[in-house]
Amino acid sequence: MVIGIGGAGSKVAAKLDAQATLINVSETELEKIPQAGRRILAVVHAEHGRFRGSRKNPSIGHDAYLSVRRELQELARGGMVFSSTGGGTGNGITTGLLQDLAARETIPESEKTSFGLVLPYAPLEPAEFVRNTIDFLRGPLSEAIDSGNTGNIFLFSNRVKFESRLSEEAFNIKMVESLKVFLAIPDKNDTLRLLDGHIDPEDFSLFMARPYFNHFTYFDYDPGTPFGKQLEANTNALLLPPETPIEALFLIEVPAGGDPTVFYDVLQHFNDLNVAPIYSVVENPELKQPFITVGLLYSRKPAELLDDFNKRNEQHAQVKVRKSLEQYVDLPRLDVSLEKEAKRAAKQRGSDEDILQVLKRLGKL
């Protein structure tokens, strides 16, 4: 079962599966999505959430979780949940679900839930989104990972959306099409002629049930170039970059009559990293060149993820403050304490109080 929670989660889930179940506290947002299997309106105790969503406040989303708790736990069993980490509804409801999963003793592999999380692009998205994400990574996600009770976690990032100035719709399609390539692995094993190895649906589900981050990618495979180099050059820009894998899975499709032994180099690459991958080689007559799809499972402590985020945030604030000192331009709202940053910038420039006074006068603090 595919489940979408909140605005981004629902839009992405519905694109992946027209039968997806969508959950939101906002009736308007729920109705805006053209296709869905089911729509569930989560109820917020306080009147405010009803039509306007959680207004970027995860505690409102968390409050609403209570109204869908049982049903969501049931639906999420063995399924995939999509949510953004920046808003109030998706973040808050997913927080409730993760906390409940973390509290369970053990969860059988067939019942694990995978999570597709959409992270904001810190430099260009509002401060609240970044702050909510930080709280989410540090709290519920961290706990759930430590419990080992989740399946794969896919960390999508809105970076490409902002850097390439894509429309939301175009970017959502891009994300979903990309994920579909990875999720098609068991089907391709079923329908295409098998030349070596085998990944059956059970192997694939087991892989998806591992409690690690999943970075998947795919590209035309050139047997004449070291695989490691190709992998490095072809990481999936829609996901956060991977760490050294703990487990891996790959599918190589070769053209009709293509060399079915090209996979040994890939195997060797992972063997050098002490990883024994699950793999298969199939013949795809539609291809002119070998094509590889890889899934890398890695573990990244939420604290490290958080570091990445904080660093970006701080740089962001520093740059903005410096700009305002130099040009007195308008400052958008920032997530890192402006006063602290202004003081730091002032110190770096050798003067202290004056600049703070100027900023205060200009209404920047």
Ligand SMILES: Nc1nc2c(ncn2[C@@H]2O[C@H](COP(=O)(O)OP(=O)(O)OP(=O)(O)O)[C@@H](O)[C@H]2O)c(=O)[nH]1
């Ligand atoms: N890729 C992508 N990101 C989205 C989309 N909609 C919102 N976002 C991102 O998701 C974050 C905001 O979360 P939403 O999912 O809109 O919020 P919500 O869960 O509905 O919560 P509230 O609206 O605050 O109640 C920001 O980082 C947005 O950039 C979308 O359709 N696609």
Ligand SMILES: [Mg+2]
């Ligand atoms: Mg919303």
